[in-house]
Every structure is written in C-alpha cells, then in structure tokens.
Amino acid sequence: MRTFATFLLLLFFGLPAFTQNIKISDHVFLSPINEHTYIHVSFHEFEGFGRVASNGLLVIKNGKALLVDTPADEPTTIELYDYITSELNAQVTTLIIGHYHADCMAGMPYLQGKGVETISGSKTSSICKNTGKAQSQRKFKKALNFDFEGSKVNCRYLGGGHTEDNIVVYLPEEKILFGAVWLKVWHHKIWAIPKMQI
Numbered sequence: 300m301r302t303f304a305t306f307l308l309l310l311f312f313g314l315p316a317f318t319q320n321i322k323i324s325d326h327v328f329l330s331p332i333n334e335h336t337y338i339h340v341s342f343h344e345f346e347g348f349g350r351v352a353s354n355g356l357l358v359i360k361n362g363k364a365l366l367v368d369t370p371a372d373e374p375t376t377i378e379l380y381d382y383i384t385s386e387l388n389a390q391v392t393t394l395i396i397g398h399y400h401a402d403c404m405a406g407m408p409y410l411q412g413k414g415v416e417t418i419s420g421s422k423t424s425s426i427c428k429n430t431g432k433a434q435s436q437r438k439f440k441k442a443l444n445f446d447f448e449g450s451k452v453n454c455r456y457l458g459g460g461h462t463e464d465n466i467v468v469y470l471p472e473e474k475i476l477f478g479a480v481w482l483k484v485w486h487h488k489i490w491a492i493p494k495m496q497i
C-alpha cells in the first residue's frame with residue numbers, strides 16, 4: 300500500500316486537455332488515458348445541484364471490459380454499455396463500485412441483469428442493505444486483488460474519505476489509481492497518473 304503514496308494525484312475537475320474525447324451521447328463520453336484505459340464521464344441532473352459530471356474508469360483487454368463505477372442513472376449506463384459492446388466490441392464482465400452514491404452504482408442492477416460480476420467493499424454493501432438498495436455479488440473488507448485478463452487489479456478500503464465506505468482501485472501495471480475525495484466546494488472522484496506534476 301505504500302506504493303500509493305508514491306504517486307502524485309491529479310485532481311479531475313473537468314476534461315483532460317491532453318486527450319481526444321470520444322462522445323457517446325450528450326450524457327456520456329470517454330476520455331482515453333492510454334490505448335486500453337479510459338475515464339468515462341457522464342452528466343446527470345441532481346435535484347438541488349443541477350447538471351453534475353461524474354466519472355469512472357473503463358479498462359478493455361482481450362475483448363473484455365472492466366468498469367469502475369457506473370454513470371449516475373440507468374439510461375446513461377445503458378448508453379455506455381451499448382457503446383462498449385457494439386463500438387468497442389468488448390463484453391463487460393466486471394464492475395467495481397467505489398462507494399454507495401448514485402454516481403457509482405445507479406447502473407449496477409442493469410449490469411447485473413447483463414451477467415456482469417459486481418464487486419464492492421463490505422461497508423458499501425452494508426449501507427446498501429440497510430437502505431434497501433441492490434448489493435454487489437462480491438465484497439471485501441480491506442483488500443481484494445484479482446486478475447483481469449492478465450492484469451492485476453488491487454482494491455483497497457483505506458478508511459473513509461469522500462464517504463465512509465469509499466474504496467480505491469489501483470492498476471499497478473498501468474500505474475493508475477482511482478478513488479474519491481471530498482473537496483471543500485466540489486466533491487468528486489479523482490484519478491492519478493504517476494510522474495505527473497500538479
């Protein structure tokens with residue numbers, strides 16, 4: 300876990316200027332990080348907040364897709380899912396849920412219906428259970444490491460941050476860390492790439 304501390308974090312407030320974004324619809328687009336990893340950015344009208352952007356990760360390898368978080372509503376999740384399957388020719392096999400908010404898991408029931416394996420921290424799962432929401436099939440307390448098409452995926456619960464249950468996901472080969480933070484006026488998820496100056 301010490302590895303995490305070695306990476307500088309780049310706060311994600313908007314569109315990365317150094318990538319060519321792929322527009323899927325007016326509600327969702329992909330921002331490539333490298334040839335098989337993207338940030339998915341989507342927009343949802345939240346009562347009292349207006350149109351808010353949220354983001355997640357998409358990794359594609361050997362025709363299989365891993366998602367970290369879904370867009371904040373089901374129709375946008377379907378747009379993203381359909382694009383991955385028909386345009387990127389990949390089967391979505393795995394979804395990791397970062398925390399219990401809608402912008403991580405509103406699309407989870409839809410993806411479960413498509414046979415996608417869903418993973419979350421056990422704290423997220425208990426919150427969902429107590430509030431009558433759908434739960435992930437697989438859960439972990441502190442750490443979960445697994446292989447996705449030959450690449451390591453490390454999930455960690457390091458204690459509360461943006462929410463009491465939020466986890467971080469680290470892709471060691473890609474050196475990408477994805478998590479969530481609370482900022483004073485703006486709460487959002489973050490992604491990180493090493494050796495990048497803030």
Ligand SMILES: [Zn+2]
Nearest residue numbers: 398400402461
């Ligand atoms: Zn949140």
